[in-house]
Amino acid sequence: MKKSLTILSAALLFLSTNLQAQKATHKFELGDSSFMLDGKPLQMISGEMHCARIPKEYWRDRMKMAKAMGLNTIGTYVFWNAHEEVQGKYDFSGNNNIAEFVKIAQEEGLWVVMRPSPYACAEWEFGGYPWWLLKDSSVKVRSKDPRFIEAYKKYINQLAKQLVPLQVTHGGNILMVQIENEYGSYSDDKSYMDLNRQIFREAGFDGVLFTCDGADQMTKGYLPGYLPAVNGLEDPVEVKKLINKHHEGKGPYYVAEWYPGWFDHWGEKHAKVAAEGAAKKLDAILGAGISINMYMFHGGTTRDFMNGANMNKTEAYAPQVSSYDYDSPLDEAGNPTEKFLKFRDVIAKHLPADIKLPAVPAKKRTIAIGDIQLSGYAPVFNKLPKGLTSKTPLTFEELNQAYGFVLYRTHISAAGLLKVKELRDYATIYINGKQIGTLDRRLTKDSLQLVNVPKNAVLDILVENNGRINYGPYLTDNRHGITREVSLDGKIVQNWENYSLPFANLKGWKYTAANIDKVQPALYKGTFEVSDVADTYLDMRRFGKGFVFLNGHNLGKYWNIGAQQTIYVPAVWLKKGKNEITVFDQLKSGHTKISTLADPILDSPVAAK
The missing domain is CATH 2.60.120.260 (Galactose-binding domain-like)
Known part of the structure; x- marks a missing residue:
């Protein structure tokens, strides 16, 4: 019995010692020219990936691939709308378990740069904001609107429960936390930026805070007194000059988003960035002692209905595809590419001589399944849910619907030019169940000539949310469905049945x-x-x-x-x-x-x- 107790005590002591070692605190701070970890310079060689875009069973595999390429850090966004799809109900389980994602990174010997600002962009639906913020059309996101700030604070306080204990200041591996994201591309209210800082501090994020902006937008977007990182700038001299200008003449120097690839829109060619040229730029940046985060190292897939869209005052609406391959070093399925191998060679040059990178895992096996x-x-029209009657069409948000489709049905008795004003985003048109054409916001096509329309014909307009805008000036104008009215030869068409088809699942x-x-x-x-x-x-x-x-x-x-x-x-x-x-x-x-x-x-x- 005594022997058993002795063995048990030794085991508990060993476990306790190991846990203490894992929780060993480190000191991370900003030096004049570099990041400092425990008093020594740390050059972050980071790669971005998002837990929501990778099946949770593969998180560790992707982390091991990051180590094999030579990365020492992972950068990651957190998407508010993934964690609070229904207002007041928070989900940090399964693929939303951001804390587990961070812990796995620590187990694999990787630091984390956390980017939980409620606005993410990221080619993600509504830039990460939850759809229900749009239910009141007067609410202004990304502003000091008290209704927005109240929801924002509640979310950050819930997120803090997951992430605050994982900061380096608490024995974890989160080195620093980003507040807001590329705010200079949207506005320049420093008091709003400081309110972001205050919300994060009050929630318990007590480590290093930073901002990031494009080179031309940093002046508007940074918060004085906090590290300004730059996105998309590749010239080491310009990187240092820009950060010096906005950070009291000093560093550290951090490119928070360096683009070795790019994303795709529907109807456009797949974006490609040459591996050889990208490797040379990486070599120059690392050689200058600048820390870097590759956006993306591994993109994964934007599943469900979570793709976003771009639109600005000079370019039409452009929704993004589901694949987030991004022409990145690690492809959509987690396989190393030519870019991965070239970047690995570059990174190895800049590591201490005694560090040997792990072997590169082989490409994953694939199969082809026959017919x-x-x-x-x-057929969808044969089993519609109960409709909601209205004088004019209702938006998704008025129907309390997040994503998917809405079928708008009415009766008409004449031909003419059918016009859907402010269509969001894609529609198929039917007369008495027969498909007669499509409308497409991408092409600014909102009208269709109807001919040979019988008396009291059923007009169906099936409208798809093709992805709410995630970047640019139209974030606050992001309601979906038929957002204005439908007219036939200039006359407003009234008396509609609105059928919600969210396809959140396929039960029933x-x-x-x-x-x-x-x-x-x-x-x-x-x-x-x-x-x-x-x-x-x-x-x-x-x-x-x-x-x-x-x-x-x-x-x-x-x-x-x-x-x-x-x-x-x-x-x-x-x-x-x-x-x-x-x-x-x-x-x-x-x-x-x-x-x-x-x-x-x-x-x-x-x-x-």
């Missing part, structure tokens, strides 16, 4: 074997079995526009205008044995099968006929 039969068919839909060839929005369901599980890519080239669910996971959107023509399927979401897939298509019909490929297609602007 999957889509035997179940559920009834499927039949019959698959009519009428072009209507519909769900196509199939089951298939696999004995071998690996990454794969759904081939969407023969489909129109919609989204795909696999085993309960919304994998994201597809659109035949490209350039993305495949959807990444993580191996961890496939099952050995029976799997279930459901495809929603609003443009094409008659689908009977789907297959997968072993490699992605991200750069094909025209789909197969």
